[in-house]
Amino acid sequence: MKSFATPRISLGPLDADAAAGLIAAAADVSLVLDQAGIIRDLAFSHEDLAREFDGPDSWLGRAWSETVAKDSRAKVEAMLARDPLKDPARDTARWRHINQLTTRGASIPLLCSVAPLGQAGRHVVFGRDLRPLSQLQQRMVEVQQSMERDYSRLRQAETRYRLLFQMAMDPVLILDADQQRIMEANPAAQRLFGRNARRTPSRTLAEVFEPGDRLAVQTLLANVRSAGRADDVTAHLAESGEAVVVSASTFRQEAGLLFLVRLSAPAQGGAALPDSQAKMLKVVQVAPDGFVVTDASAQVLTANAAFLDMAQLTQEDQARGEPLDRWIGRQGVELEVLLTNLRNRGAVRLYATTLHGALGGQVEVEISAVSVMNGGQACFGFQIRDIGARSRPAARAADGATRSVEQLTELIGRVPLKDLVREATDAIERLCIEAALELTGDNRASAAEMLGLSRQSLYVKLRRYGLGDLDEQQG
Structure with missing residues (x-):
């Protein structure tokens, strides 16, 4: 232990109260023991910790070893038996983990150190509360275990899918979406490429097919990348000339886009359909x-x-x-x-x-x-x-019927605008005449006056639109 070089000069004269304040501030829990290891006084850094120990004053007059858990008593006896003045070589191991008991029997972990106090054989125990560190360690252990479980599930899933990839009967390729370069090929694809199978991982997909089919394959990949789907295309292999049906899909891995390309044999019978x-x-x-x-x-x-x-x-x-x-x-x-x-x-x-x-x-x-x-x-x-x-709206009948508003709307874009305007004008004129007749109780004279028409003009329009019984009125 390296002590102060000139404590009397640097610290000055200290009375008992000042020394007690320093000891209480130096640790979460401070105990003063006599030469027999009996607790004579104690202090806590804050009141919450004192309440958690639930009446630590009951420790006074008891041996420190009696207030700790059974697994910590041997450590306490060893710490009190050591004299750092006589055995300085053992001083480096002075901090020990002690489980301090509350009056209710709960165990609180403390990191404790014992220092001699004066010449009367007394000691001071400095204890640091380890619960925040223990909780942090526990959370780290739980997170580590959760990560291990996730990694295990991922490894198992990767193993299953890699096994499916290797055992697939159809040739399957995995491509880099940016350069369209083959990254992996399953055994079926390697057998399909024959003697050039070893060069497959370094080739682009276009090199696998004949020049005349490369544009169709590249169009397939472009459509899959932009739209997520595309119809299969038929292409011929460059080495053997064998026709294969090419289909593709996309997936993401490590923030990158990859293509999964499947090559299958064309349906038997050429263009025959089911x-x-x-x-x-x-x-x-x-x-x-x-x-x-x-x-x-x-x-x-x-x-x-x-x-x-x-x-x-x-x-x-x-x-x-x-x-x-x-x-x-x-x-x-x-x-x-x-x-x-x-x-x-x-x-x-x-x-x-x-x-x-x-x-x-x-x-x-x-x-x-x-x-x-x-x-x-x-x-x-x-x-x-x-x-x-x-x-198709019914053609204007002999009685002069006009089109409805819905029928006029359906004619937009099919007939010239001037015809639409004429049809709309007729429809509005007929509606106005019908409304005037209804308001006047079918009185032609009053209706003509309301509309600002002569009776003869009204009769012409009534005949044109087929409204009312004109023969009865004229008779």
Whole structure:
């Protein structure tokens, strides 16, 4: 122990009260023991700690070894038996962990040290409360155990998925999304690449396929990265020329994006379809609604019989390769609006427009459309339904009936503005006449005066709109 060099000069004369204050401030718990180890006085650094010991004054007059737990009594006896003045070599081990008991039997850990006091054989025990440190250590142990459990679960999950990756029957590749470089390949993929399997981890995915198929594969990866999904593409391996179906998905690892690419053999039988899909195609061919498939530029690829009938065509070859706006909409404007919504949203429902036949016929139709990917390229499917029978407003009858407001609204974009204005004016005029007749109790003279018309002008308009019984009035 290194003591003060000149304590009498640096500290000056200290009385008992000053010494007691220093001892109490030096530790959380301070005990004064006589030469027999009996507690003669005690002090606490704060009142809360004294209350936790629940009446420590009962320690006075008792041996210190009697107030500690059984596992700490040997330590207390050893600390009191040591004399640092006679045995300075053992002074470095003066701090010991002591479990101090409260009157209720609870154990509070203290880090204690014993120092001699004066020449009367007395000692001072300095105790530091270890509970904050113990709680911190306990929390660290709990956190460490929780982390170990999490690491164990992660290791087990990684083992399971790596086993699945290795045992997968289809070739599977893991790519770096930025450079599209192969990071890992399962045994099935290594067998597929044959003699170049060792070079696989250092190659980009494009190098695996023939030059003519690389653009389709890169488009597939770009669509998966941006949209999260894309239709499979068929490509040929550069070494063997074997055709494989390429599908891809993305996942994140260590804040980086990776591709999971699966290579599978194409379906047997070439373009043969399952029986259920073949039946569905037959139903589409004979469906009463028109169905058209176009490419991304709205050029017709195929059309069913119902569409050919509405377009006044006799053969599908007359429609194939032609732009769809040749029949849909007015001057291509409406179809362009439809295609814009289709590209942005992926699907459009119940779009009302007009279909013009090759022989001059015109049909009011309702279109639902969807965008799909095929071989890395977008194509559009259009379902076209003739709604003329239920939505076309009845032509003005001989009695002069006008269109309703709802019917006028449906005509926007289909007829010129001047015709709409004329129709709207007629509808408003008829409503005003009907209201005037109702207010006047069907009195023509009063109604004409209310409307600012002559009786003859009112009769002309009544006849025009088919209102009232004119023959009875005139008679």
